[in-house]
Amino acid sequence: MADLHWKRIVVKVGSALIAPHKQGCSSHYLLGIAQFIANCRANGCEVVLVSSGSVAAGWHRFNGIDTPSVSVKKAMAAAGQADMMATWDKLFDFPTAQLLVTHGDLRNRERYISIKNTIFSLLEHGLLPIINENDAVTTDKLKVGDNDNLSAMVAAAADADALIICSDVKGLYTKNPNIHDDAKLIKQVSDINDNIYSMAGGATSDVGTGGMRTKIEAAEKAISHGIETVIVNGFDGDTFTQLLKGQNPGTLFTPFEHPMQEHLHWMTHTSQAQGELIVENDFDGNLDQHTPLTSDDVVAVTGNFSVGDTVLVRKGDGTKLAKARSNYSSCLLNFIAEQEDRDFANDVQQKTGAIISDKNIAILE
Numbered sequence: 001m002a003d004l005h006w007k008r009i010v011v012k013v014g015s016a017l018i019a020p021h022k023q024g025c026s027s028h029y030l031l032g033i034a035q036f037i038a039n040c041r042a043n044g045c046e047v048v049l050v051s052s053g054s055v056a057a058g059w060h061r062f063n064g065i066d067t068p069s070v071s072v073k074k075a076m077a078a079a080g081q082a083d084m085m086a087t088w089d090k091l092f093d094f095p096t097a098q099l100l101v102t103h104g105d106l107r108n109r110e111r112y113i114s115i116k117n118t119i120f121s122l123l124e125h126g127l128l129p130i131i132n133e134n135d136a137v138t139t140d141k142l143k144v145g146d147n148d149n150l151s152a153m154v155a156a157a158a159d160a161d162a163l164i165i166c167s168d169v170k171g172l173y174t175k176n177p178n179i180h181d182d183a184k185l186i187k188q189v190s191d192i193n194d195n196i197y198s199m200a201g202g203a204t205s206d207v208g209t210g211g212m213r214t215k216i217e218a219a220e221k222a223i224s225h226g227i228e229t230v231i232v233n234g235f236d237g238d239t240f241t242q243l244l245k246g247q248n249p250g251t252l253f254t255p256f257e258h259p260m261q262e263h264l265h266w267m268t269h270t271s272q273a274q275g276e277l278i279v280e281n282d283f284d285g286n287l288d289q290h291t292p293l294t295s296d297d298v299v300a301v302t303g304n305f306s307v308g309d310t311v312l313v314r315k316g317d318g319t320k321l322a323k324a325r326s327n328y329s330s331c332l333l334n335f336i337a338e339q340e341d342r343d344f345a346n347d348v349q350q351k352t353g354a355i356i357s358d359k360n361i362a363i364l365e
């Protein structure tokens with residue numbers, strides 16, 4: 001890391017920093033982070049904040065509940081979100097803006113572009129976007145589920161240079177430091193492999209989601225987009241002094257020298273394939289060269305996807321050909337495939353158009 005050379009960063013703040021004892025929000029740990037954000041902005045670096053903490057902030061409103069059900073957690077999020085925003089807002093002398101998103105929004109290309117445009121518009125006008133998952137309304141099928149992965153998706157959408165994940169530990173240790181006294185901090189990771197994942201355990205607090213595992217997943221998403229990623233201890237004020245000096249106070253994940261193309265990154269790491277189109281092993285069409293894929297090429301369809309969802313196109317032998325946006329639902333594709341009358345099947349395709357659109361395809365090497 002050289003000195004503060006970033007032009008745009010995403011800062012992700014975990015629940016324990018916002019409502020440390022589940023007794024409502026506290027600005028105690030947020031002051032240092034807010035000062036860091038203000039300093040970055042003063043140095044010409046735009047900042048997007050991904051803030052957890054709505055559940056933790058709303059917890060004390062539900063007297064006596066130690067182990068809330070999913071629906072009570074959603075209610076806690078609804079109760080705590082405004083409080084969390086107000087706590088942040090008080091700490092800045094520039095305006096903030098709230099964006100609540102779900103995976104259902106991010107995996108839809110039009111809505112993703114809309115979110116991206118809103119972020120850019122806010123930054124252009126000097127506001128600080130504060131983003132969280134819309135926990136109160138989302139469902140299992142439509143949620144990201146943790147703000148580490150969400151922050152990496154936001155960092156990709158915002159085209160950030162760096163993602164800073166502020167947690168309650170200094171970074172990635174060889175094992176969970178809250179359980180093992182002999183755990184050692186890893187200062188730099190240049191290859192996220194199974195060994196790195198095997199070190200990362202889950203969360204030990206009841207408001208944290210995902211623990212270190214989701215932070216590694218986030219780092220993997222971000223570095224493949226060319227985004228430098230650092231996990232740091234948000235409790236320690238010195239963390240931010242070091243970051244401003246361009247030093248690494250935690251664990252640094254080095255970005256890919258050759259990031260993935262934007263579309264492929266979105267399809268792989270944000271939208272994620274909701275199903276598969278399996279083609280013949282001898283399929284030799286050029287999917288990105290306007291060679292339309294027809295239902296005659298497709299031997300099987302897996303998963304349950306809707307129009308506009310991302311699918312993986314692969315051969316029966318497992319060779320991955322492309323990720324693409326499907327213009328057909330899995331239901332319609334299965335219906336067409338089952339038709340013995342091929343003229344009818346072709347007629348449906350003539351009227352509906354190509355199964356996958358050549359504008360929304362990422363060829364896999």
Ligand SMILES: Nc1ncnc2c1ncn2[C@@H]1O[C@H](COP(=O)(O)OP(=O)(O)O)[C@@H](O)[C@H]1O
Nearest residue numbers: 014015167173175176201203204208209211212
């Ligand atoms: N190898 C590891 N290194 C560091 N922390 C780990 C590791 N494995 C598991 N953890 C746990 O991950 C926690 C941080 O994740 P989490 O509780 O989700 O925090 P946050 O709210 O900041 O997202 C740590 O407090 C620790 O208990």
Ligand SMILES: N[C@@H](CCC(=O)OP(=O)(O)O)C(=O)O
Nearest residue numbers: 015052053054055146147209
């Ligand atoms: N969206 C949730 C936070 C989910 C989450 O990932 O929490 P954390 O592990 O503390 O970053 C909330 O606002 O409570």
